Amino acid sequence: MSATPLTAHPAHAPPAAAPSGIWDWITTVDHKKIGLMYGVTAYGFFLLGGIEALVIRAQLVKPQSELVSAQFFNALFTMHATTMVFLAVMPLSAAFFNYIVPLQIGARDVAFPRLNAFSYWLFLLGGLLINLSFLLGFPPDGGWFAYASLSERMYSHSPAMDYWVVGLLVLGTASLAAGVNFIVTILNMRAPGMTMMRMPVFVWMTLVVQFLVVLSFPIITVGLIELLLDRTVGTNFFLPLHGGDPLLWQHLFWLFGHPEVYILILPAMGMVSEVLPTFSRKPLFGAPFVVFSGILIGFLGFGVWSHHMFTAGLGPVADAAFSATTMLIGVPTGVKIFNWIATMWGGRLRFTTAMLFSVGFIALFTIGGLSGIMHASPPIDLHQQDSYFVVAHIHYVLFGGAIMGLFSGIYYWFPKVTGRLLDEGLGKVHFTLQFVALNIAFFPMHFLGVDGMPRRVFTYDEADGWHLWNLVSTVGAWMIPIGLLVFMYNVWWSARRGPRAGDDPWDGASLEWAISSPPPVHNFDAIPNVPSDRPLWDQKYGDATLGLDRRDPHIHLPPNSYRPLIAAAGVTTVFGAFLIRGHDIYRHLLDAPGSTIQSIPFSSLFLATVATGVIVLLYGLYTWFFEPVE
Amino acid sequence: MSNSPRPVRNVAAAVATSLLAALAGCMGDAPQSTLHKNSDLADMTWGVYMLVTWITLAVGVVVFALLAYVVFRFRDRGEEGIPEQVHGNTRLEIAWTLVPLALVVAMAIPTVRTIFAAAAPAPEGAVKIKAVGKQWWWEFEYPELGVTTANEVHIPAGVPVAFEIVSADVIHSLWLPQFGGKRDAVPGRTNHLTFTARDTGNFVGQCAEYCGDSHALMKLRLVVQEEADFQRWVQEQKAPAQGDLVASGKPGPKAFLEGGCIACHQVRGNPIAAGRIGPDLTHVASRGTIGSGILDNDAESMRRWLRDPEGVKPGSLMKLPHKLSEQEVETLTQYLLELK
Amino acid sequence: MTDHRHGSEPGHGDSAGAAGHAHPTVKTYTGIALLLFAITALEVWFSVAPFLQPPDRRPLMIFLLLAAATIKFAIVVGWFMHLKFDAPVYRRLFVAPLVVTILAEGVVVWLTQIHLRA
Amino acid sequence: MTTMTETSPATAAARAMLPEHGTSLGVPNLKLAFWTFLGSECFFFGTLVATYLSYRGKSLTGPYPADVFNFAVTSISSFVLLMSSYLMVLALAAVQRGDRGKTLAWLFGTALFGLIFLGFQAFEFTEFYAKGLTLQKNLFGTTFFVMTGFHGAHVAVGVLWLLSLFVVAWVKGIPREKALNVEVAGLYWHFVDIVWIVIFTVVYLIPDPSKGA
Missing domain, CATH: 2.60.40.420 (Cupredoxins -  blue copper proteins)
Structure with missing residues (x-):
């Protein structure tokens, strides 16, 4: 591939007096660096959540196993889900939003680079805060859904669930800030000529996801605040004792939680929609259909939440209505699957590792989607709800779907990020191991569910008849890290020794392949003028040319800043103060079991921490706003 | 048993049953299997269960066949040039929007019908x-x-x-x-x-x-009996417990009284043993299991439970006032097993 | 209003071509403020007016109050926040979430009122 | 309004004239971000209001709304907040005209009206507390204090923001090309106002079905 006009060469790099080393990473506002930080951090949390899963599976390998205590097991599945949803899959997707979206839309950075850094730091601090609970001996154990009234102080005396609530509040703030940032970036920072319908499908899915984030996170934020106040101030939001309704928590949680499911899966769908066309050497079949079905899935996502509550007793009218809307979501999802297959139809399919992961995604996501259709029907759901059948479903959707899609993205964009190709041989070993292992791990869970095994049980009996498939599932689960080890070795080796990738190793169609690998700090020497929905492809094989927008010759990059980190620390401190309150209450309850929350005074340490957090936040914000950006 | 299935559905159900039973057979006998049905409600949901299972399986087979064909047929064989650049086909796309929609409707109609049928109020005499x-x-x-x-x-x-x-x-x-x-x-x-x-028979269930x-340890038993047996059981359960805790003077009732058990447990016939926090023990010995379905109801289990409830059931709210001596355990076990 | 570079004026941007819109002036704002005052007074009167107090008139009272609140809401958003005159993208970004909120949260409130055959 | 008629097509011209390089929609990033944020805030307050409505009339014990509400006080404070929105648009108009004196006056006036509203709220909370309504007392206390409390916190942030702008305007002035900063603060302020329009109607004006006084 010959160099394109957009390729940057070292000589063009602007003179940057950027700080170096660790300080540069701490103060960076470059979307690519922040993307990498998201990726590395999220991968670390992914491994942590994986270890939790392995212990869970080890405990369940045989009946009456006594590897871990009941309480620790309950903490493990709570933290496994919380970690995977909020600390692994979401931020791994965010890594791609950060790194890839500005490149694909022809922008030099996101709309608000410092806000972007702020989001990352909040994510990191929130993730650390929630996992601090392990070190202090109070891992959250109320389930990742934290159903009231089990999550209330009356039934969870220890500060464990406070860590969960506070951690999610911090993470939610991070997601909200990032959501606003990316909506503005995508709507307003596109290169000239890149109309909405010329945007790559990955950018589209990112946009839909950010709207889901911005609109669904406030709901859970309010729910979390209400739960936190119940637990630390003694309000009555979800306590039946004073007339509160535990089902209100479920409504708020799932009104957020269902869009959250699409927040997890749509980015992977976007990646697959990039990878399949590239390696089929065809455009995405019916791209507008795929885009509109993505929008429709997002929109319908706000109208299906009660399908998580079919057993809760909402009555036949609500059950029927939510069953219908849920089944309807199957239609746009089905459309996507057929469009992906049609994309490959008649193509020249090159089975690179990225392609294998995308094809694997289609296969596994189909299984998860179909089992989802099954429990969309309440009569069936009354059998399957809270059984291992649902565990199988969510793992096919999240591991078989989201994680496979994300790995596809990693193999696809790794050469762009590092300038080197991942080893294809090792990649295929990784894919094979992972594909086989996860089917061995998760398919038997369907059988366990049909056989009546409830989820979230730390033990079962020989007489229950579940041991064979639990054994198989555990063997599969323990095979998954083998593939991951191969992957990590591959990354470690290839990042330094892998063959040079060149600008456009896959014969790509979108803008990021038109610049050098890795991209220069300013991304584009000149902002391109986008003539079509596949600008680079059409330049190579069609008659369109990537024009250059010469109107803005100045390359202006915002300087590094540590203010976002300070502001993030302030926010975390304010929320974190409630952990002190949680510990205070717990101590009091141990000393005087009869006391009530409102009779326990606010400690000066709590008040001082809140005040400190507010001051740090205000300091961070004021210096941020008055910081010169020229 | 509410509706008489048509022949087609009969055959389909039979095939589905045998297929799923074959799978179920692989894992031995699972007493809590969702495939065993023993009530009119289970029969009612069975129709939808099987219909939806078959439709989704069929869709799965079609998708996998297509995927396998495409992956095999269109792999790169090193041809020259680029393949034909097909951007889409509106008619085709409308078709594969409408077909899933039709399938959804086919699943939704019996679903909704079953929801409302299952929500009917209990009949007189239930x-x-x-x-x-x-x-x-x-x-x-x-x-x-x-x-x-x-x-x-x-x-x-x-x-x-x-x-x-x-x-x-x-x-x-x-x-x-x-x-x-x-x-x-x-x-x-x-x-x-x-x-x-x-x-009739013994069935198991569990908190979900x-x-x-x-x-994980919150299990339960459901015993289906002939009407006459059930009435006999009711009469037995209604009767107060044998013996008076205070008057009998036997060591068992005494230990039950002095051990603090009466704070939480009821033994009907004894006004001072009227606790409602823990299970009613009036006829505890008549039950098949203790500890909510996790231990057989025999002397050994009872001893195990009394020695260390927390060890049998983590977090158990049965807080003993003090650790029971072996003598106390034995006395209480004998007493409780007499409460038929 | 000669300086358009910073896009702070209402009507800037994509919608700027629609120059036919009369931009609110200070006089307009004063009129709007008076209108808001009048509606608020009306609202307060609705809630105490004798003819609306009987229980069977409650639905009418609630309807009138909600209608008044909706009008006030629309006036502030439309004029004070310039949504009526600004680029259409703002309207979409605000109105779409507002509608989804009202629908979804409305269903939540409805579902929390259901107690079956209790 | 001269530039728009001189150059054509309008969008390209607008883009070329914006600071940085042009934006795709021809609107400033900050304002776009802010409207997105307000859409998000709709869900935040929507959820709080939904919680209040879910529990409306379900308190098991008093005090009930009718026992504590002081109608006159709340009507006045609502009116003050409504009028602060009016002062806010005057402040923005003054900034856009480059009228420094009026800018200072109206910014301060808006903040002052906000402070008066907060004062009324503090008075109201104290009164209710004295009448036995606490956060923990019943569902009404829980939902009322948390919802109006979060609204009050938003007003307080707004007051801080306006006073900050006031200080900036006082110390070095806000040039016309920076009017966007005031406009965005205004959007926030108006939003806080419309939230109160909803709360005032739903909580105070529509009679609560609870028993009680």
Whole structure:
């Protein structure tokens, strides 16, 4: 591939007096660096959540196993889900939003680079805060859904669930800030000529996801605040004792939680929609259909939440209505699957590792989607709800779907990020191991569910008849890290020794392949003028040319800043103060079991921490706003 | 048994049953299998269960066949040039929007019909049972029969039973797989489960909603009996316990009294043993299991339980005032096993 | 209003071509403020007016109050926040979430009122 | 309004004239971000209001709304907040005209009206507390204090923001090309006002079905 006009060469790099080393990473506002930080951090949390899963599976390998205590097991599945949803899959997707979206839309950075850094730091601090609970001996154990009234102080005396609530509040703030940032970036920072319908499908899915984030996170934020106040101030939001309704928590949680499911899966769908066309050497079949079905899935996502509550007793009218809307979501999802297959139809399919992961995604996501259709029907759901059948479903959707899609993205964009190709041989070993292992791990869970095994049980009996498939599932689960080890070795080796990738190793169609690998700090020497929905492809094989927008010759990059980190620390401190309150209450309850929350005074340490957090936040914000950006 | 299935559905159901049974066979006997059905409610959901299972399986087969064909047929064989650049085909795309839509409608109609049929109020003459979920055991109260028991619910075959499901603390879920699925026990609310059991026998169920430490150990038994046997059981349960705790002077009742057991447990016939926090022990020895369905009800289990409830059931709310001596354990075990 | 570079004026941007819109002036704002005052007074009167107090008139009272609140809401958003005159993208970004909120949260409120055969 | 008519097509011209390089929609990033944020805030307050409505009339004990509400006080404070929105648009108009004196006056006036509203709220909370309504007392206390409390916190942030702008305007002035900063603060302020329009109607004006006084 010959160099394109957009390729940057070292000589063009602007003179940057950027700080170096660790300080540069701490103060960076470059979307690519922040993307990498998201990726590395999220991968670390992914491994942590994986270890939790392995212990869970080890405990369940045989009946009456006594590897871990009941309480620790309950903490493990709570933290496994919380970690995977909020600390692994979401931020791994965010890594791609950060790194890839500005490149694909022809922008030099996101709309608000410092806000972007702020989001990352909040994510990191929130993730650390929630996992601090392990070190202090109070891992959250109320389930990742934290159903009231089990999550209330009356039934969870220890500060464990406070860590969960506070951690999610911090993470939610991070997601909200990032959501606003990316909506503005995508709507307003596109290169000239890149109309909405010329945007790559990955950018589209990112946009839909950010709207889901911005609109669904406030709901859970309010729910979390209400739960936190119940637990630390003694309000009555979800306590039946004073007339509160535990089902209100479920409504708020799932009104957020269902869009959250699409927040997890749509980015992977976007990646697959990039990878399949590239390696089929065809455009995405019916791209507008795929885009509109993505929008429709997002929109319908706000109208299906009660399908998580079919057993809760909402009555036949609500059950029927939510069953219908849920089944309807199957239609746009089905459309996507057929469009992906049609994309490959008649193509020249090159089975690179990225392609294998995308094809694997289609296969596994189909299984998860179909089992989802099954429990969309309440009569069936009354059998399957809270059984291992649902565990199988969510793992096919999240591991078989989201994680496979994300790995596809990693193999696809790794050469762009590092300038080197991942080893294809090792990649295929990784894919094979992972594909086989996860089917061995998760398919038997369907059988366990049909056989009546409830989820979230730390033990079962020989007489229950579940041991064979639990054994198989555990063997599969323990095979998954083998593939991951191969992957990590591959990354470690290839990042330094892998063959040079060149600008456009896959014969790509979108803008990021038109610049050098890795991209220069300013991304584009000149902002391109986008003539079509596949600008680079059409330049190579069609008659369109990537024009250059010469109107803005100045390359202006915002300087590094540590203010976002300070502001993030302030926010975390304010929320974190409630952990002190949680510990205070717990101590009091141990000393005087009869006391009530409102009779326990606010400690000066709590008040001082809140005040400190507010001051740090205000300091961070004021210096941020008055910081010169020229 | 509410509707007579048409022949086609019969065949399909038979094939589905044998297929799933073959799978189920691989894993031996699972007493809580959702594929065993023993009530009119379970029969009612079975039709939808099988219909949807078959449709989704069929769609899965089509998608996988297409995917396999495409992956094999269109792999790169090193041809020159680029393939034809097809951007889409509106007619095709409308088709594969409408076909799933039709399938969805086909699944939604029987679904909605079943939802409303299953929500019908309990018929006259149904046996009313109040099921109370507690951390981590079940209390069953027959308000019209004056019977209270724990973790083991008896019902007559062929007679409608109407469960009123409530909770005393956190959310639980009453799951009787063979009788038509589960219903949550939500504090502050009452949920309903109505069915008529078919065959007699012992069946098992379990709490399905995560409810804290010993959620995994919150099991229950459901005993379906002939009407006459059921009535006999009711009469036995209604009778007060044998012997008076205070007057008998025997070591067992004395230990029960002095050990503090009466604070939480009821032994009817003894006004001072009227605790309602723990299970009613009036006829504890008549039950098949103890510890909410996790231990056989025999002397060895009883000793194990009394020595260390927390060890058997993590987080157990049965807090002994002091660790019982072996002598106390033995005395209490003998006494409790006499409470037939 | 000669300086358009910073896009702070209402009507800037994509919608700027629609120059036919009369931009609110200070006089307009004063009129709007008076209108808001009048509606608020009307609202307060609705809630105490004798003819609306009987229980069977409650639905009418609630309807009138909600209608008044909706009008006030629309006036502030439309004029004070310039949504009526600004680029259409703002309207979409605000109105779409507002509608979804009202629908979804409305269903939540409805579902929390259901207590079956209790 | 001269530039728009001189150059054509309008969007390209607008883009070329914006600071940085042009934006795709021809609107400033900050304002776009802010409207997105307000859409998000709709869900935040929507959820709080939904919680209030879910529990409306379900308190098991008093005090009930009718026992504590002081109609006159709340009507006046609502009116003050409504009028602060009016002052806010005057402040923005003054900034856009480059009228420094009026800018200072109206910014301060808006903040002052906000402070008066907060004062009324503090008075109201104290009164209710004295009448036995606490956060923990019943569902009404819980939902009322948390919802109006979060609204009050938003007003307080707004007051801080306006006073900050006031200080900036006082110390070095806000040039016309920076009017966007005031406009965005205004959007926030108006939003806080419309939230109160909803709360005032739903909580105070529509009679609560609870028993009680």
